[in-house]
Amino acid sequence: MVPASCSLDEDGLSTQVSRYRAAGSGAQLIERGTRRLMIRVSEQTSSAVIEELVAVERSCCPFFALRWEPESRLLTVAVTQPEDEPALAAIAHALGLTEA
Numbered sequence: 001m002v003p004a005s006c007s008l009d010e011d012g013l014s015t016q017v018s019r020y021r022a023a024g025s026g027a028q029l030i031e032r033g034t035r036r037l038m039i040r041v042s043e044q045t046s047s048a049v050i051e052e053l054v055a056v057e058r059s060c061c062p063f064f065a066l067r068w069e070p071e072s073r074l075l076t077v078a079v080t081q082p083e084d085e086p087a088l089a090a091i092a093h094a095l096g097l098t099e100a
Contacts, residue, residue, distance in 0.1 A: 016053065016056055016057070016060075016094075017094050019049055019050075019052060019053040019056070020053065020091065020094035020095050021094065021095070021096060022045050022046075022049050023039070023041055023045055023049065023050055023053060023075060023095060024039070024094070024095030024096040024097060025042060025044070025045065025096070026042030026044055026045070027039040027040060027041050027042055027045075027075075027095065027097075028040040028042075029097055030074065032092065032097070034085050034088070035078055035079050035080065035084075035085060035088065036076065036077075036078040036079075036088075037076070037077045037078070037088060037091060037092055037095075037097075038074060038075070038076045038077075039074070039075050039095065039097075040072070040073050040074055040075075041073045041074075041075050042073075043073070047068075047070045050068050050070075050075060051068065051070075054066045054068050054075075057077075061087065063079060063080075063081065063084050063087070064077055064078070064079060064084075064087070064088075064091075065077070065078040065079070065080070066078075077091050
């Protein structure tokens, strides 16, 4: 599910999903709620990939609150509005953590 407010085109979306797949590969799920998702990204995943993921997401979907803590390898994605909860579920799916 792509939120209506997402500004990525098809190629941009495909590339971003690839970044999420890389972030989720070998990641440890720390927290999963309806409005917040936190994972510990594997050491095998480049910090540069996560930094690019966060930068792109902030530009295309500003309703996401994203936090990347490279020292602890924690990536947090959150939403504040109930209508954005399905978009967060889509992020979990893109990470390979759950069904969309």
